[in-house]
Amino acid sequence: MSSLENKLGHLKIHLNDIKSATNNFSETYTIASWDDEYTLYRVELNCSDKENLSSEKGKNIGEHPKGHDIVVIKRYTSGNQCFGEEERFTEIEMLSSVEHPNIVTLIGFCIEDSEMILVIENVSNGYLRNYLRNDNDMRILTWEKRLKICIEVANALEHLHSEMEDQKMIIHRDICSCNIGLDENWRAKIDGFGDCVFLPPYQEDEAVYIKWRGRSPYIDPEYEKTNKLKRESDVYSFGIVLLEILCGRVADDPLYMKESDKGLGPVARQSFSTGTLEDMIDPILKEETSEYNFVLKRGPKKESLHTFMKIAYQCVAETQDQRPTMKVVVKELEKALSFQLNSEVKSDYVEEKSHASIIETQVVELSNELNSMNMTDKSENFEIHNKENMLHDQADDPAEPNCCKFAMF
Template identity: 45%
Template sequence: MILVYEHASNRSLDNYLGSTDSSTNLTWVQRLKIGIDIARGLNYLHTRVEDEQRIIHRDIKSGNILLGKNWVAKIADFGLSRFHHTNQRESLYTENVAGTKEYLCPEYMKTGRLKRAIDIYSFGVVLFEILFGKLANDPVYVSEDENGIAYVARRHFEERTIHEMVDPKIMEEVDELTSTLHKGPNQDSLKVYLEIAYRCVAITQNDRPTAKDVLEELEKVLSSQVSRYFLWHEV
């Protein structure tokens, strides 16, 4: 059996995080739309697969997010995924804890407990990567905590210093029509984005939101951002 994907003309998300090439910089709105696409894909896998089966991906990471035409993001690489029937109430367990270290759910690593929440944790890591513009295993994070970006981001969030970690490229976006600095994230959209990303990387699985919750919150962020942008232009 094989999986066939359409050509991802813009490669994978990890190619653009931490890149020093200004020509590959993703705008804040593009990043939000990529996050929404991932959330929509996860929501489908977790709730809407045929024959009443759900899929736990187990390896959500920026390298497995393919970017196609118009920067539409799609989840790829189902080599580690597991089916979970909707009528199967008990939790799944595995002795083979697999995935990429910096994206792995702490509870999953300790107990082998397989729930959809492990994908949400990994997605939270990706959300922080998208916002900070660096990969989860970037030396700047690993030097602070060997577990990578999620642990560092969680600590900075609780200490209210997380704004210092936001990618300066999106904070300095210029509107080409007016040459003014106002296309980056506004405070309302950034606040909601940070809160949902923080909830995704909660230590325990039961404290994390569902993919549907994340999707709804990210859509709010995009709506707030777009509304602010058009309001600015009208003024």
Template identity: 60%
Template sequence: MALGNNLEHLKIRLDDIKLATHNFSNAYKTGTNDWYTWYEAELNHFDKENPSFVERKSKSKQSNRHTLVVMKRFLSKDDELGEELFFTELEVLTSIKHHNIVTLIGFCVEGFEMVLVTEKFSNRSLWDYLGNVNDMHILTWEKRLKICIDIAQALIYLHNEMEDKKMIIHGLIESARFGMDENWVAKIEDFEFAVFLPPNQKDEALCERAKFKSKYHLDPEYAKTGKLKRESDVYSFGVVMLEILCGRYADDQIYLNKSEEGLVHVARGNFCNGTIEDMIDPTLKEETGKMSYISNRGANNHSLHTFLKVANQCVAKTKDQRPTMTVVLSELEKAFIFQVS
């Protein structure tokens, strides 16, 4: 794929990246999967008008601006899938700008190397909090609602508010895809499996890249038909909402002991028999009496039931039964108002 001149200002030299990571040293590595490896490092912040750090080293009088960043080092350019994923995410991140979506700092394509450089969040990802009682205790109900509202706003932007009526389906919504800054503002990241639909195209894409880390977030209609739709993101987001509510991963053993389909299947059963509140994260239910909650930590009843209702709608088995993200956001904002008032 040829890179247009309009991306020149985002190019980062491989020498600068190697310098920042000590030649991709394991000391800077923070994770790896089948498609890329993550590094965190302090990188010199420069643009087209400024020489690179390597070229400036001898000019000790010059002041250097440093930025803590995340680097995603993709599979070699010899690997067709790795190259496809890299350029997909690059295209998405250079096409969008939203306060609830990760910011692209720059990229590098040199030799066999392909690296994306994005902002580093000062807080941990939602994934890091789930499943840990001590960590989830930090996330009050109000914070959890705000996180869901942030994510919903980003998905509405991708689904409905792109320029020129374009649309992006994220295609890989999981709790691991949401970073948070120091103010607990949530942002979506990792767009390598996104689908970019041009104007006037039918609201779906035939896509066989169901590469979910967890099958428990995967839209069953997408898995069955291979057709990725906006409603597929809605389903996956509904699973994340249930994880946030319960304080556990969708594939937590407590759910797998009851159903091989995990959290969603167990939650559906509890909705039907009226015992869904038994699944709520105990840290949200500091009970002072039957069905009452501490206001500064637990969930207001009206807020909780509004959230539960829309989460259940999101994980409906068929797309026709699911709400749009605009409706989801409206219900989440209603739940937030119940909570704070």
């Protein structure tokens, strides 16, 4: 461990600096806390001594070397039985060696006294689990936005499973909604690599036998029974996240736990097999209200929804060999997004055409009305003009009254 700590010495941050930034870990800066495992704080931290990080690690850590950066402080609970020294260094090693736009960037770490702290890039829009617990927040996540988040997480997992250098494979082992952050552009960032496992060069049937770890509703049931860990174990966990995003609830919501002690997965599988999974869809996605009355709803389109539901169901199959690879998952999710975007383009065309027809009709009606008014005005003006002419003629008539005629003779 000491060799790794020395190797990553340039990433060390002093505990006093972190305490100063968080005002001694004040709740004022807390953004999340997960099951007594760790607490997250969002603060400004002086990173001026990190000038050479990007050149040393090939990351974008040093892009803002001067002044204060907004970062997230991840403070692990002291004495945590599930997250010891080995897991701490595993996470540091993992985050310092892997670069991907959908994997959170490690800025630094602190191991002093009994403290284990990671400093990671700011995920300014928080973590996915927070949205699943709040209806008002879930309204922000449109179907299109949810699809993009899913695709980004899937891309990161595909990278870990089959696109690493030297064909290494990494199994995350803790994919869940509380380990998916969202940055200022709503880009998904995978976090929580303390339980990840490095495997030898990728092979089709690669597996390792290791005691299962993870959060109950997300754990691959075959892995839990046999301790056989495969990349398909991550696929199962990700499938649960897909279902959470579809249903708008966390996997361990009491609604699901009443039906199964494993939460959302078994409940969704049963509903899919009976053709009732659509009944579980987040009601927010079905709403037809919008900011403007003339805008058509942007909920899931039929082809998009069914493609998404099908791949989510395949991901949470009970056995590992029934599940797709992440490459297949990415392809299907991208197909679901394509169906959604194409439908919206068509809807926009129909909408614009409809608006054009309405406007055209209104223009014609207005034109007819104006023409009618003009004709009426012309008719009235004609009558008035005739009357004026008659009066004018009467005033200028050369024939004089009879009394005058008699006088002239």
